[in-house]
Amino acid sequence: KAGVTQTPRYLIKTRGQQVTLSCSPISGHRSVSWYQQTPGQGLQFLFEYFSETQRNKGNFPGRFSGRQFSNSRSEMNVSTLELGDSALYLCASSFSGGVEQFFGPGTRLTVL
Amino acid sequence: AQSVTQLDSQVPVFEEAPVELRCNYSSSVSVYLFWYVQYPNQGLQLLLKYLSGSTLVKGINGFEAEFNKSQTSFHLRKPSVHISDTAEYFCAVISSSNTGKLIFGQGTTLQVKP
Numbered sequence: 001k002a003g004v005t006q007t008p009r010y011l012i013k014t015r016g017q018q019v020t021l022s023c024s025p026i027s028g029h030r031s032v033s034w035y036q037q038t039p040g041q042g043l044q045f046l047f048e049y050f051s052e053t054q055r056n057k058g059n060f061p062g063r064f065s066g067r068q069f070s071n072s073r074s075e076m077n078v079s080t081l082e083l084g085d086s087a088l089y090l091c092a093s094s095f096s097g098g099v100e101q102f103f104g105p106g107t108r109l110t111v112l
Numbered sequence: 113a114q115s116v117t118q119l120d121s122q123v124p125v126f127e128e129a130p131v132e133l134r135c136n137y138s139s140s141v142s143v144y145l146f147w148y149v150q151y152p153n154q155g156l157q158l159l160l161k162y163l164s165g166s167t168l169v170k171g172i173n174g175f176e177a178e179f180n181k182s183q184t185s186f187h188l189r190k191p192s193v194h195i196s197d198t199a200e201y202f203c204a205v206i207s208s209s210n211t212g213k214l215i216f217g218q219g220t221t222l223q224v225k226p
Contacts, residue, residue: 004155033212042219043202048212056212090155098212099144099163103155 002027004093004104012110018079021107025072025093031055032074033101034066037088046089048098049074055098078109086111114139114205118217126225127195133188133220135203143205145186146214147177150200159201162186173197198224 005024013019025032033056034046045058049068066076072093078085088108092101119134137143144163148156160171167179177188186203203217 006155031212033214035214043204043214043216045213045215050212056210058213092156092214094212099206100146100158100161101214102158103148105155 004091004102006089006091006104006107008107009105010108010110012112013081014112015081015083017081018077019081019109020075020077021089021091021109023074023076023091023093023104025074025091026102028095029093029102030072030096031094031098031101032068032072033092033094033098034074034076035090035092036060037090037106038086043090046076050096050098081111083111085109114141114143114207114215116203116205116215116217118201118203118220120220121218122221122223124223124225125193128192130191131189131193131197131222133201133203133222135186135188135217137184137186137203137205139184139205139207142208144208145177145179146204146206147171147175147186147188148202148204150202150219152199156202159188193222193224195224195226197222 031050033048048056052068063079068074088106090106092103094101115138117136147159162179170176204214
């Protein structure tokens with residue numbers, strides 16, 4: 001069974017731009033969670049989607065948004081990028097309960 | 113609210129020696145517990161999990177962990193480490209009433225020396 005895939009793997013953007021990251025979950029998994037990893041703050045939860053609905057949300061500003069499609073693929077969007085948004089963005093999928101999560105390789109975003 | 117504390121930021125150890133990575137958690141509700149490993153430039157790989165049942169859980173690559181409810185701990189152990197175990201290790205909890213949201217510790221870097 002294929003694992004979680006994330007595209008692109010690397011991105012370089014400038015301040016003020018927006019970016020969209022994509023995540024394809026393991027086949028059959030319906031829950032997708034997103035996390036931000038930085039050296040200073042560690043791993044922080046952004047949001048979780050299940051059946052195209054946001055089921056859970058972390059403490060991030062409204063510039064961070066996401067969505068999930070009917071095939072369970074998910075995207076996250078960051079608008080008006082700031083230097084502090086430079087991070088590794090990880091998505092994870094789980095079957096339905098959102099408990100046992102399997103992670104993708106991440107997207108490394110650099111904001112200049 | 114839940115929180116996770118990994119008591120050591122770095123653990124240096126010689127090859128073939130035993131190792132213990134310590135993790136304590138705080139929660140007012142029941143939780144599920146996990147250990148993940150992250151190799152450089154990669155995502156997180158699930159090492160092992162405690163959902164219910166036996167408090168001693170075994171995972172991949174020879175790792176095991178013991179859930180201690182009274183001490184709110186979930187320490188990770190391996191009797192003999194290899195150079196290839198050099199990586200960052202994360203302890204995480206998820207609430208049984210707030211699934212989808214993993215709360216992570218700050219990570220422990222395991223450095224295995226030859």
